[in-house]
Amino acid sequence: MPVELDSLVMRKNWNKLSRDKFMSEKRRSLFRPCIDLHDGKVKQIVGGSLRDDGEGLTENFVSDRDASWFAAKYGEDGLRGGHVIKLGPGNDEAARTALAAYPGGLQLGGGITVENAVEWLDAGASHVIVTSTLFDADGAFRSDRLEALVAACGRDRLVIDLSCRTNAHGGWTVAMNRWQTLTDLNVTQETLEELSACCAEFLIHAADVEGKCGGIDEDLVKAIGRWSPIPATYAGGARSLDDLRRVDELSDGKVDLTIGSALDIFGGSLIRYEDCVAYNRDQSIED
Numbered sequence: 001m002p003v004e005l006d007s008l009v010m011r012k013n014w015n016k017l018s019r020d021k022f023m024s025e026k027r028r029s030l031f032r033p034c035i036d037l038h039d040g041k042v043k044q045i046v047g048g049s050l051r052d053d054g055e056g057l058t059e060n061f062v063s064d065r066d067a068s069w070f071a072a073k074y075g076e077d078g079l080r081g082g083h084v085i086k087l088g089p090g091n092d093e094a095a096r097t098a099l100a101a102y103p104g105g106l107q108l109g110g111g112i113t114v115e116n117a118v119e120w121l122d123a124g125a126s127h128v129i130v131t132s133t134l135f136d137a138d139g140a141f142r143s144d145r146l147e148a149l150v151a152a153c154g155r156d157r158l159v160i161d162l163s164c165r166t167n168a169h170g171g172w173t174v175a176m177n178r179w180q181t182l183t184d185l186n187v188t189q190e191t192l193e194e195l196s197a198c199c200a201e202f203l204i205h206a207a208d209v210e211g212k213c214g215g216i217d218e219d220l221v222k223a224i225g226r227w228s229p230i231p232a233t234y235a236g237g238a239r240s241l242d243d244l245r246r247v248d249e250l251s252d253g254k255v256d257l258t259i260g261s262a263l264d265i266f267g268g269s270l271i272r273y274e275d276c277v278a279y280n281r282d283q284s285i286e287d
Helices: 005-024 067-076 092-101 117-122 143-153 189-198 218-227 241-251 273-286
Strands: 034-038 041-045 059-062 082-086 106-109 127-130 158-161 164-166 172-176 181-186 201-205 232-235 255-258
Touching (some): 034 067, 067 082, 082 092, 106 158, 117 127, 117 143, 143 189, 158 189, 189 201, 189 218, 201 218, 218 255
Parallel strands (some): 106 127, 127 158, 232 255
Antiparallel strands (some): 041 059, 164 172, 172 181
């Protein structure tokens, strides 16, 4: 849909005020929880192995607990801003049980469109997370679709997922369709500044290191912290609580961190979930 001039002017003015305020605030990076759903089950998957045909899928962990157990746990521990991601079909029921167990405490992504976004907000999601619907089948960015989502949900309940892969120029290119298809949108300062007027937060998985517990993409974390004028969450490669402290250092506290496969509640042996909860509580006490 066309963007009216008044709307553009208002957003540009808001964007400058928002950036100045956010960049001047002193904050600390926090741990953000996650629930990744595949075939209706809570799993941890090596991101680069996820394909439509299921061939080559690498699963680090498949839980015998359902999504609602994790959601209730996050609620009990006061963790907000986590995300539920539906990785393909067959996950709607599990997603709904998670949102019902922690209403207003979790963001929801995976297959979100302008047609179903409000439905998921009504089901208890604090925000909806969008990626693939912002692009056509060839990976070309569609600003009209973003405008339609903003009109339907409001920018304050929209999170744009800019999960990406490293490109040949040493930068990062947004990937859609469960990180299989590269788009025409690069993760740059200009991209983050322009899109920030249309959403409340960014979620950025480093798809090349996701699920491998081999360390975070430090250059990407640093870039997000320097470029993003709104809150952002990074995910991919975390393997110790020191990575959380490192994200805080690299981003000057502007970027939060999601930890998945390394956590003991997801079968990992590198990071205790309770230590992450304690870390967040310590930051709250300091504030």
